[in-house]
Amino acid sequence: GAGVSQSPSNKVTEKGKDVELRCDPISGHTALYWYRQSLGQGLEFLIYFQGNSAPDKSGLPSDRFSAERTGGSVSTLTIQRTQQEDSAVYLCASSLRTGYSYGYTFGSGTRLTVV
Amino acid sequence: RKEVEQDPGPFNVPEGATVAFNCTYSNSASQSFFWYRQDCRKEPKLLMSVYSSGNEDGRFTAQLNRASQYISLLIRDSKLSDSATYLCVVEFSGGYNKLIFGAGTRLAVHP
Numbered sequence: 186g187a188g189v190s191q192s193p194s195n196k197v198t199e200k201g202k203d204v205e206l207r208c209d210p211i212s213g214h215t216a217l218y219w220y221r222q223s224l225g226q227g228l229e230f231l232i233y234f235q236g237n238s239a240p241d242k243s244g245l246p247s248d249r250f251s252a253e254r255t256g257g258s259v260s261t262l263t264i265q266r267t268q269q270e271d272s273a274v275y276l277c278a279s280s281l282r283t284g285y286s287y288g289y290t291f292g293s294g295t296r297l298t299v300v
Numbered sequence: 301r302k303e304v305e306q307d308p309g310p311f312n313v314p315e316g317a318t319v320a321f322n323c324t325y326s327n328s329a330s331q332s333f334f335w336y337r338q339d340c341r342k343e344p345k346l347l348m349s350v351y352s353s354g355n356e357d358g359r360f361t362a363q364l365n366r367a368s369q370y371i372s373l374l375i376r377d378s379k380l381s382d383s384a385t386y387l388c389v390v391e392f393s394g395g396y397n398k399l400i401f402g403a404g405t406r407l408a409v410h411p
Contacts, residue, residue, distance in 0.1 A: 218399060227403035228344070228387070241398060276343055278399075288334060289399060291343035 187211075189292035191277050197298045198267055206262040206295045210279030218289065219252055219262050221273040228276065234260065267299045301326055304390050306402035313409055317378045321405045323371040323388030332391035333364055335373050337384045338404065344387055347373075378409045 190209040198204050210217050219231040230244035234254045245251070249267075254260040264271055274296050278289040306323045313319050325333075333350035348355065350362040350371055361374040371388055388402035 220401070228401040230398060230400065233398055243398075288346040288349060291345070293343050 189277055189279050189290050191292035191295050193295055194293065195296045197300060200269060200299055201266055203263065203265045204267055204297065206275050208260045208277030208292060210258065210277070211290060214279035214281050215257065216280040217254060217260050218278045220276045220278065222276060223273045269299045272297055272299045303327060303400045304388055304402040306388050306405045308403060308405060310406040310408050313378055315378055315380060315409055315411055318374065318376045319378055319407060321373045321386055323402055325369050325371070325390045327392050328369065330390045330392055333371050334389040335362055336387040336389055338387055339384050380409050380411065383407055383409045
């Protein structure tokens, strides 16, 4: 597709359940980021993938969070044993490469609600 | 201290006004700089990159001062449609390239 695609767009889950969020970046984009944004707050960095390099996981808030990127394309963010504080919009962004003036394109996000 | 700091606003301005947003960043290894716009309940969208020499795109002008670690965005002749949150974004290049977002400055343009 022309843009970054995320699915599902909305997810309501019960506390304690596991969830998987999917990001399909723009074809050929080597850099992929996951962020989350709580209501009224700024974007919080979670994890970053660049090509075949080991990902930067420094933003993952706990070991319940993990992400993978298969074949340098689609990425999945998994949250195990969800908690109410995990409720947020999870945003994925991709870029052709990191660096000056390339910018990043965001998907429309997955709105996760843990009840 | 936050890595990227912005005045949260809100800035309430009338149509036609000129408004300026400022942003400071703490890491001198920062490499690239951007302004993003985020509408309510929407994803951020790239507004413009910020170059060392300063750059302009229509009514929008961005400036970078590396010595002071300071970025600005100037909007001239504000339109109602400019109402949004403006995010200052810095890319650090130490080891891993990482985008760090400011918390955003909210702009409300009124008739």
